[in-house]
Structure formats: C-alpha cells, structure tokens
Amino acid sequence: MSVVLEAQQLTSVRAGRTLFSDLSWQLAAGEILHIEGPNGAGKSTLLRIVAGLLQPLEGNVLLFGQPQREDPEHWQRQTLFIGHKPAVKAELTALENLYFQSRLDGVQLDDPWQLLETVGLLGLEDIPAQQLSAGQQRRIALARLFYSQAKLWILDEPFTALDTRGIDLLHQRFAEHLEHGGALLLTSHQPLTWSGERLQRLRIEAADE
Amino acid sequence: MNNASTWQLISCIMRRDLAVALRRRSDIINPLLFVVIVVTLFPLAVGPGPDILGRIATGVIWVAALLSALLGSERLFRDDFLDGSLEQLVLLPAPLPALALGKIIVHWLLSGLPLVILAPLCALLLKLPMDAWGVLMLTLLVGTPMLSAMTAVGAALTVSLGRGGALLSLLLLPLFIPLLIFAAAAVESTLVGTSAYGQVLLLAGLMLLTLTLAPLAVAAAIRVSVN
Numbered sequence: 050m051s052v053v054l055e056a057q058q059l060t061s062v063r064a065g066r067t068l069f070s071d072l073s074w075q076l077a078a079g080e081i082l083h084i085e086g087p088n089g090a091g092k093s094t095l096l097r098i099v100a101g102l103l104q105p106l107e108g109n110v111l112l113f114g115q116p117q118r119e120d121p122e123h124w125q126r127q128t129l130f131i132g133h134k135p136a137v138k139a140e141l142t143a144l145e146n147l148y149f150q151s152r153l154d155g156v157q158l159d160d161p162w163q164l165l166e167t168v169g170l171l172g173l174e175d176i177p178a179q180q181l182s183a184g185q186q187r188r189i190a191l192a193r194l195f196y197s198q199a200k201l202w203i204l205d206e207p208f209t210a211l212d213t214r215g216i217d218l219l220h221q222r223f224a225e226h227l228e229h230g231g232a233l234l235l236t237s238h239q240p241l242t243w244s245g246e247r248l249q250r251l252r253i254e255a256a257d258e
Numbered sequence: 259m260n261n262a263s264t265w266q267l268i269s270c271i272m273r274r275d276l277a278v279a280l281r282r283r284s285d286i287i288n289p290l291l292f293v294v295i296v297v298t299l300f301p302l303a304v305g306p307g308p309d310i311l312g313r314i315a316t317g318v319i320w321v322a323a324l325l326s327a328l329l330g331s332e333r334l335f336r337d338d339f340l341d342g343s344l345e346q347l348v349l350l351p352a353p354l355p356a357l358a359l360g361k362i363i364v365h366w367l368l369s370g371l372p373l374v375i376l377a378p379l380c381a382l383l384l385k386l387p388m389d390a391w392g393v394l395m396l397t398l399l400v401g402t403p404m405l406s407a408m409t410a411v412g413a414a415l416t417v418s419l420g421r422g423g424a425l426l427s428l429l430l431l432p433l434f435i436p437l438l439i440f441a442a443a444a445v446e447s448t449l450v451g452t453s454a455y456g457q458v459l460l461l462a463g464l465m466l467l468t469l470t471l472a473p474l475a476v477a478a479a480i481r482v483s484v485n
Contacts, residue, residue: 102345102484125351126260134342138274140281149274153350155262177281198259 052114053078053232054099054201059108061094068094069253072108076249078200078230081223083241086253092236093133093205095253099234100130100203112201129154129199133206135190139179143170146178146189156196168192169215183210191215194222202226204235264352268360271347275364278337285333286368289326290376296322297380308385315384316394316445322380323373323398324434327405331430332423334365334413335480344417345484354477362403362410362472370402386445393448393458397441400461407472408433414479436464 054076061068068091076082084092097103099110101121110117117124137146144161151158158164165171168188178186187210194202208216220242223233227247241248262270279286300318304310338344347357377395386394412430416422444457 100349102348122351125349128349130346130349132342132345134340134345136342136346138278138343139337139341140278141274145277149270149277152262152270153267153346155260155266200259 051078052076053080053112054234055111055114056099057109057111059095059098059110060106061091061098061103062106063091063094072253074249074251076232076234078232079227080247080249081227081233081235081241081243082249082251084234084236084251084253090253092253096130096203096205096234096236097132100128100132101125102130126155127199128201128203129193129197130203131190131193131205131207133209135186137178137186137189140177142175142177143181143185143189144174147192150193151196154193154197156198158196164192164195167195168218184212184215187211188215191219194219194226200231202231202233202235204233206236206238208237208239260351262351264356267350267352268356271350271357272360272364275361276367279364279368285330286372289329289369290372292326292329293319293322293373293376293380296325297383300384311385312387312449315381315386316390316442318384319377319380319394320397320401320438320441323402324405324431324438326373327369327402327409327434328427328430330369331409331413331426332416334361334410335417335483336413339417339483344480348481348484354480355473358410358414358476358480359469359473362406362469362476365410366403366406370398370406373402374398387449390445390448393454394445396454396458397444397461400458400465401437401441404437404461404465404468405434407468411472411475411479414476414483417480418483437461440464 052075056072056074059072060070072095074082084095086092094103098105101117101124112124112127115123136150138149141149143165147158147161147164162171165174168191170185170188173181173185178189181189191207207219211219216239226233297318300314301311304314335344338347348354350357374395377398378391381391381394408430412426415429416426419425440457440461444454444461447457448454
C-alpha cells in the first residue's frame with residue numbers, strides 16, 4: 050500500500066514543555082492512525098501540526114512524499130481537518146451552514162436534503178444552529194465527511210457529544226473512506242470499535258518531568 | 259480534492275459573513291445609532307447657533323465615526339475565533355491576505371458605507387453649510403475603508419486575548435489620528451473657499467496604502483492567533 054502521510058522526527062515544544070520529540074511514523078492508504086495519550090500530552094498539537102496550523106520545532110511532515118512547507122495550498126486541497134471547535138455558524142441554519150461549508154470545500158451539493166437525512170438533521174434544517182444541541186451542531190460539522198473527497202482526514206475527538214448511533218454512523222463512513230484509499234488520523238478517548246491490521250496506535254506522553 | 263478557485267472561496271466567505279451579519283442586525287445598527295445620537299446631542303449642548311455648529315460639524319461627525327468604529331471592532335474576528343471558523347479560514351487553499359481583504363470589504367459594507375449615506379443627515383443636523391456636504395461625504399468615502407482595514411489589523415491581533423477591548427482602542431486610536439486631521443482639514447478648506455483636492459487625494463493615497471498592507475498584517479496576525 051502506498052504511504053499517504055509520513056512524519057519525520059517531529060519535535061514540538063509548547064510553553065517551554067517538550068510534548069514529543071523525534072516522533073516518526075507512516076500512514077498508508079486505507080489505514081487509521083489512532084493517537085492516544087493522557088490530557089495535555091500533545092495529541093491536538095500533533096494533529097494541528099499535520100493540518101498545517103502549527104509549525105513543529107523540528108522535523109517534517111510529508112503528504113505523498115511532498116513536504117508540507119513546499120506547497121501548503123496543495124496540501125490543504127488534499128486534507129480535511131475538523132478540530133475541537135466545530136466551525137458552525139451559530140446564526141445560520143443547518144442547511145445554510147452546509148451550503149457555505151460545502152462551497153468552501155469546493156463541492157456543489159446536488160441534494161443537500163439527502164445529506165441532512167444521512168446525518169440525522171432532517172426536520173431541523175431551518176432552525177439557527179445556536180438553538181441546536183451540542184451533538185446536533187457536531188453533526189453539522191461532521192456532515193463534511195459525507196461529501197469530502199480529501200485523501201487525508203484529520204479529526205480531533207470526532208465522537209465528542211455524539212450519541213451511539215452517531216458514533217456507528219461515523220464508523221461506517223470511516224470504513225468507506227478507507228476502502229476508497231483514504232487515510233485517517235484521529236484522536237479519541239473513546240475506544241474505536243475497529244479490529245484488524247488497518248488500525249495503528251500511537252501513544253504519546255509528555256516527555257520531560 | 260478541493261478544486262475551488264481563490265475567487266470562489268473569497269466570494270463564499272464574503273457571502274457567509276453578510277448572511278451572518280444580517281441575522282444580527284443590532285450589531286450593524288448600534289454603531290450608526292451611536293453616531294446619530296452624538297450628532298443630535300451636540301446642538302443641545304453647545305446651543306443651536308449656526309456659526310458655532312457649522313464650525314464644529316466636521317469634527318463632531320468624524321470623531322463620532324471613529325468612536326463608533328471602535329465600538330464594534332472587537333467583534334470582527336471574535337465569533338470566527340470562538341467557533342473555529344478562523345482556523346478553517348487559515349486552512350482554505352487560498353492566499354490568506356486575499357481572504358482577509360474579503361472580510362475587510364464586508365466589514366466596510368456594513369459599517370462604513372451606511373455612515374457615508376448617513377452623512378447628509380448628520381450635516382443637516384449640525385447646520386454644516388451645504389457646499390461642504392460633498393467633500394464631507396467624499397472624506398468619509400475614502401476614510402471609512404481605512405477605518406475598516408486598520409480595525410481588522412487590531413482585531414486580528416487581539417482576538418485570542420480574552421479581554422482585548424481596551425488594548426484594541428489604545429492600539430487603534432493613534433492610527434486613526436492622521437485620518438481625523440486630514441478629513442477635518444479637507445472640509446475646513448472647502449468652508450473657507452479653497453480647494454480640498456490636496457487633502458482628499460492624500461486621504462485616497464493613504465487608503466490605497468492601508469488596503470494594500472492591512473490584509474498582509476491581518477493574515478500574519480490571524481496565523482499567530484490560531485496558534
């Protein structure tokens with residue numbers, strides 16, 4: 050299988066604390082990398098480095114063999130990052146949020162209603178997002194995954210605030226993504242109901258004492 | 259693969275900002291109301307004599323405009339920062355300064371342009387001689403884009419500080435002062451019967467300079483803020 054993402058000797062220091070050093074790993078097409086570790090270990094920092102929001106102190110991240118710094122725009126076209134904050138506009142309805150978000154992702158939705166039904170928001174489409182629950186807002190954000198063509202998904206705690214059906218739905222979608230040759234990098238405190246050789250685990254702990 | 263062009267992304271960001279702003283009309287109306295209130299209070303306080311009012315009219319209108327620009331400035335990027343849209347903005351496959359310019363333009367459409375339209379009413383309330391109305395509107399037309407651009411720089415710098423309001427005002431007011439001086443001088447020279455072209459052209463030049471450099475500064479500040 051071809052290598053999608055490669056990290057070479059990543060070192061990150063935040064607020065004078067070494068979060069991780071000399072971290073190297075590879076992620077092939079069709080694989081999940083689950084980053085584990087206690088709170089504050091640097092899981093989100095690692096994801097933000099891969100997404101391109103932060104610079105590592107040392108080391109390189111490569112997508113299909115190309116370093117991130119060489120062509121950040123190309124990098125951003127191939128990746129999708131959903132962080133802690135859902136980037137859902139509280140004043141806009143679910144439907145409007147989907148409309149603008151899909152345009153920003155370079156996708157013209159043929160049938161937004163179908164997408165709303167998939168993520169379980171049908172019937173709530175004309176309510177401003179601020180009146181929806183945390184889980185429903187999360188579903189608006191995660192709807193991006195159901196049309197995304199990005200090769201690499203970077204998800205920070207995607208299961209937060211979701212109910213069990215939502216978590217199952219996401220697992221199904223992850224499986225489809227991997228079958229189409231995508232790769233997935235995520236953090237989660239919930240155990241993944243995933244078995245087999247597709248799942249890699251990486252444990253990081255704050256290095257210094 | 260996201261194949262959206264830079265232009266499509268900018269226009270989408272602008273339309274989304276407009277849609278959000280139109281859902282929060284009070285945020286648009288409050289600064290304008292502030293200007294109108296200040297302008298209506300002055301005749302009551304200093305007396306209705308046209309000689310006094312006419313002389314201070316430009317100053318009052320411009321000071322009110324500057325203060326109203328500070329009123330809403332904190333909010334410019336705060337919602338985007340809190341809900342995560344700002345980090346998604348950084349991750350869009352388009353030059354960040356271009357996106358920042360789009361956001362500045364939307365801010366001007368909702369704060370600067372209404373002020374230009376409101377200017378004749380303010381001028382009437384303060385008995386500014388009619389032959390100076392055109393120049394007053396012209397100074398606002400070239401001056402308010404600068405207000406939006408400089409406000410955006412300050413707002414982007416302070417967005418990650420929880421309570422950046424006071425700091426933001428301190429940062430921005432010195433930058434606004436040249437604008438105030440030249441705008442007042444332009445209207446003043448019309449009132450004494452000389453040409454205001456020099457001052458207006460200088461303001462226009464300053465506006466172009468600000469609109470060129472501010473998006474770069476905003477982009478750099480946003481990158482720091484999302485860290």
